[in-house]
Structure formats: C-alpha cells, structure tokens
Amino acid sequence: MLLASLDPSAADIGDAVRIGDVTLSRDNLVGAASAVAERIAGAHRVAVLAAPTVSTVLSVTGCLLAGVPVVPVPADVGRAERRHILADSGAQVWLGDRPDEDEGLAHIPVRLRAHSGHSHPEPPPDAVALVIYTSGTTGPPKGVQLSRRAIAADLDALALAWQWTAGDTLVHGLPLFHVHGLVLGLLGSLRIGNRFVHTGKPTPAAYARACSEAGGTLYFGVPTVWSRVVADPAAAEALRPARLLVSGSAPLPVPVFGELARLTGHSPVERYGSTESLITLSTRADGERRPGWVGLPLAGVQTRLIDDAGDPVPQDGKTIGQLQVRGPTLFDGYLNRPDATAEVFDADGWYRTGDVAVVDRGGMHRIVGRESVDLIKSGGYRVGAGEIETALLGHPDVAEAAVVGLPDEDLGQRIVAFVVGDAEPDSLIDYVAQQLSVHKRPREVRIVDSLPRNAMGKVLKTELLAQG
Incomplete structure (x- = not known):
C-alpha cells in the first residue's frame, strides 16, 4: 500500500x-x-x-x-x-x-x-x-x-x-x-x-516555532531556507532539539553548512535527485556528512560517471564525468513525448541525468552541476562551476555567487562570476586564484543586486548566460 x-x-x-x-x-x-x-x-x-x-x-x-x-x-x-x-x-x-x-x-x-x-x-x-x-x-x-x-x-x-x-x-x-x-x-x-x-512559509521563525510547539524532529529545506536560518542565530539555536536537518533541490553552500552545524549542533544531510529519478544519492543519518558532497547511492540505485566517449572516468574525487543512474526510482517516461524519453534513456536502462559529477574511491558523490551550464571548457580545461562558487562563498564579503562560462574567441569559454556582495571584483579574482588552480579563476566578476532563482531556490543560469 x-x-x-x-x-x-x-x-x-x-x-x-x-x-x-x-x-x-x-x-x-x-x-x-x-x-x-x-x-x-x-x-x-x-x-x-x-x-x-x-x-x-x-x-x-x-x-x-x-x-x-x-x-x-x-x-x-x-x-x-x-x-x-x-x-x-x-x-x-x-x-x-x-x-x-x-x-x-x-x-x-x-x-x-x-x-x-x-x-x-x-x-x-x-x-x-x-x-x-x-x-x-x-x-x-x-x-x-x-x-x-x-x-x-x-x-x-x-x-x-x-x-x-x-x-x-x-x-x-x-x-x-x-x-x-x-x-x-x-x-x-x-x-x-x-x-x-x-x-x-519556510521562515526561520516558523521552523523554530515548529520545533518548540510541535516537537519537530526532521526538517526539510532548500539552501535559501538554511541560509536564512543561519542568519537568525536565535532561530537556528531553537533547532537543536531536532534529530535531522535535510537540504536539497540545489547545492548547499559550504559556509552555510558550517554555520548550520555550529549554530544548531547538526551537520545537515545533503541529497541529490530530480523529478525524473526522484532522490538517488544521499548522505546518511549514521554516516559521514561532508560539506559539498551529496553522498552514496540509495538502496537499489546504481550510478556511473562516463566521459564524452562513453568510457568510465576514474573514481578519484577529481575527474568530472556525466552522471547516469539506474534503479527502481526512475520515472516511466515523459507524457506524450516518446522522443524526449528516448533521448534520456539508453538501451540498458541508464538514465542520463544531464548533470556532471565527481565520485571518490569510497563512492561519495559531489555534483558539479548541469552539463549544459556548469561544465565550463576553458583554455583546454574542464572546470566545474560549483567548485569556483564554493571558493567565492568562502570570502567574507560574498553573500551569493553563480559562475557560468560565456563564449570567448581565445579560451572557448571564459569563466564569469556573478556575485552578490561588497567585494572588489579584482580582489575576488585573486582570491579564487589563491584557493584553486590559476586556470579556475574567474576572468570577470560582475557585482549584482540579486541572482535569478526559481521557486525551489535554484539559480536560473540560463538567464545569466543570456546577458552575454
């Protein structure tokens, strides 16, 4: 039933x-x-x-x-x-x-x-x-x-x-x-x-009240919700009696993960999935919860990472591959769209998620992002936008960040960061170059008032790409 x-x-x-x-x-x-x-x-x-x-x-x-x-x-x-x-x-x-x-x-x-x-x-x-x-x-x-x-x-x-x-x-x-x-x-x-x-509404006050008045033990939120919770220390403190905090629908910034753990006493569980696959990866209540990583395949789920030629990529925690999944949680196709359904499944039942990821030797997955907008091919390198965004969010004067690859005659794509915050663009470029490999630094930083997001808090990178 x-x-x-x-x-x-x-x-x-x-x-x-x-x-x-x-x-x-x-x-x-x-x-x-x-x-x-x-x-x-x-x-x-x-x-x-x-x-x-x-x-x-x-x-x-x-x-x-x-x-x-x-x-x-x-x-x-x-x-x-x-x-x-x-x-x-x-x-x-x-x-x-x-x-x-x-x-x-x-x-x-x-x-x-x-x-x-x-x-x-x-x-x-x-x-x-x-x-x-x-x-x-x-x-x-x-x-x-x-x-x-x-x-x-x-x-x-x-x-x-x-x-x-x-x-x-x-x-x-x-x-x-x-x-x-x-x-x-x-x-x-x-x-x-x-x-x-x-x-x-998922306000910090409402989440805190549900813990004290309703005995909330298991909390779901998108990164925007958790960002607001950590900005309200009293509300975050009120969540200490909870059992588990779960974040999903978009990547949780590493600094928010850290603040949530410090203020609530709970390192959040992160998970990954889509409408088509439901949830396929998650960290566990009794396992490691590593900032920026979305965990292991759920029971019955298989995953694989392949390169452009369809060959497996190394499970070294660094090499980016196209993420495919197979298992009992997959959808039964797009309504009225057999053509679109055929495009995302191969003959062996693997679903092409359209996301790119890395996996380490222990099977822990980190999602780099959408292959179409988050895998940047710049100067012969394959660079994940998420890694650069995480580095930028570590800067004290950066509140939000989104990274895309814009067309460039010399590099193929140049790395451009859209940042909400008070930092100087040149200082942020230098900051990333010190945190990551030099070729991963943004070639341009644009300071903006806000980032376009959908109802689930995901940044609409197609709108950023349209700005050219």
Whole structure:
C-alpha cells in the first residue's frame, strides 16, 4: 500500500497533519480523503492547484486512494504555462481549489467535513500516481510520469538512509507541486506514518516555532531556507532539539553548512535527485556528512560517471564525468513525448541525468552541476562551476555567487562570476586564484543586486548566460 499509514486498521493520530492553523487527525484525513476518492473514482487525470493548504492534502490523498493520477499545478504559474499543463496532461477537472482563470475546466470542490467509510482497492504498483511538469528550461514543460512503485521504493530507501520512522515529526514550508515538498514531505509522511507539519512559509521563525510547539524532529529545506536560518542565530539555536536537518533541490553552500552545524549542533544531510529519478544519492543519518558532497547511492540505485566517449572516468574525487543512474526510482517516461524519453534513456536502462559529477574511491558523490551550464571548457580545461562558487562563498564579503562560462574567441569559454556582495571584483579574482588552480579563476566578476532563482531556490543560469 503506497500510503501505508492510512490503512483503516491503523491507530488514530490526533495531529497527523498540520498546515498553518488547521490540524487533521488521521481518522479525519482518511474519512475526508475517502470522500474525495468516491467523487473522482474512474477519472483519467485531475489537476490540483497545489498551494500549501488542507484542500491540496485532501485532493492529492483522495486521488491516490482512488488510483487517479494527480497533475499538481503551481499556484503562481503563468497563464500560458498553466494552459500547456492542462492541455498536455488531459486533466478533466480541477479538484479542490481552482485559479481565477480556470480555462473552462470543470470543478469538484473538496469539503473538509465530508466523511466516507468506503475503502478502495489498492491500485497496481505500476500505475501512474503523479504527473509532475518540469521547469521547461529547454522548451515547454514536460510531464514526468511517476509510478506508485517508484515513489514507494524511493521513500523506503530514504527512510533507511535517514532512520526516518513513525516517531518523527516532519517539518517543512516548501511548495507542494515539486518532489521535495510533495513526494518526500507529504507522501513520505503518509507512507511512514510520522506527523507532518507544513509551516506555510519556510521562515526561520516558523521552523523554530515548529520545533518548540510541535516537537519537530526532521526538517526539510532548500539552501535559501538554511541560509536564512543561519542568519537568525536565535532561530537556528531553537533547532537543536531536532534529530535531522535535510537540504536539497540545489547545492548547499559550504559556509552555510558550517554555520548550520555550529549554530544548531547538526551537520545537515545533503541529497541529490530530480523529478525524473526522484532522490538517488544521499548522505546518511549514521554516516559521514561532508560539506559539498551529496553522498552514496540509495538502496537499489546504481550510478556511473562516463566521459564524452562513453568510457568510465576514474573514481578519484577529481575527474568530472556525466552522471547516469539506474534503479527502481526512475520515472516511466515523459507524457506524450516518446522522443524526449528516448533521448534520456539508453538501451540498458541508464538514465542520463544531464548533470556532471565527481565520485571518490569510497563512492561519495559531489555534483558539479548541469552539463549544459556548469561544465565550463576553458583554455583546454574542464572546470566545474560549483567548485569556483564554493571558493567565492568562502570570502567574507560574498553573500551569493553563480559562475557560468560565456563564449570567448581565445579560451572557448571564459569563466564569469556573478556575485552578490561588497567585494572588489579584482580582489575576488585573486582570491579564487589563491584557493584553486590559476586556470579556475574567474576572468570577470560582475557585482549584482540579486541572482535569478526559481521557486525551489535554484539559480536560473540560463538567464545569466543570456546577458552575454
């Protein structure tokens, strides 16, 4: 059973799910979600406006009970992208909340007080549970089809790696339309049986309050969240009673890792994955947590690094290779896009992540970044942007940094750093040259007020590249 904790024979939990000021007991959740399941049983696909609300929780849970694929739609998405998601997915109705411009789609409301005792047979493991649309950086967003089997395999592997049990209280304030907040946070809790607290917004104060008032033990955050936590020492100190802090969706700056460990007493767990693969790499609750490294393959997952010719690269912790993964957590292809699906899988089932990484002799992985924007080929050298960004963030006058390779007639690509901070550009170039090999120094540093980011805190390097 995918949502194992919702088995009718399970004991009630008075505060199983809390979002903002609304709390649901386990029995209330099952009853209201079962009522939703009755209303949408047999539907092809349904769209859920995935704001952090109880309506979203009941909508998604009801669909999974009924075996109806869910299409989570970001609440803040633009109209053109929303139209594309609805048309491409073939969603038949809005379930729960709906946007002001509903595109003419029928609407089924969700009632918190509704209750049904009807039970639904568990759908087949290979049935599609979610169709999550990617960010669409290289064209219109693609619908990633995630099976119940893949989600269950990933959550079980994470539970093993993080020693995640029903005794935990999981806290986060992340969006419910991405893997991080929806699959790991909500569905993970409904599978494992722990209490789930969504803070609405992921502010340091809200995270601290959840620790003291709700007994938060397991916290999820993106690097932006953790950066704000360490900037609020009182809030960071309040997280000391927690058991585990987890960072993902973007690289955690090494200085933030260090400050988080110092202020909270917890070295954060870092992990790596994507919408298509779910989480495939992680440091462990009982293992080494090395700043800047995302750990070992989860149970059942295989990884390999290859060069441009398809040959394995050395596991020396330095040589950069293209990261490929294989295992039970992989998606079942892009909806309506067999061509795009074929491009990312080889004949042996290896998924081409599009990321580049290094791996050491112990199997620990460090993600360099996207092959398209983070692998810089300059003057005959292959340079990872992440290594330079880490060096820059070690400078006391640098708050944020993003490095890209811009076209250069002489070097092929020249290393350019976009920096938020007060340092002089020339001093930063010299600083990196002292920390790393000289050929890895930026040839240009541009001081900016802010870096463009998406909802999960990832820097939009395509926008930086467009500045030329």
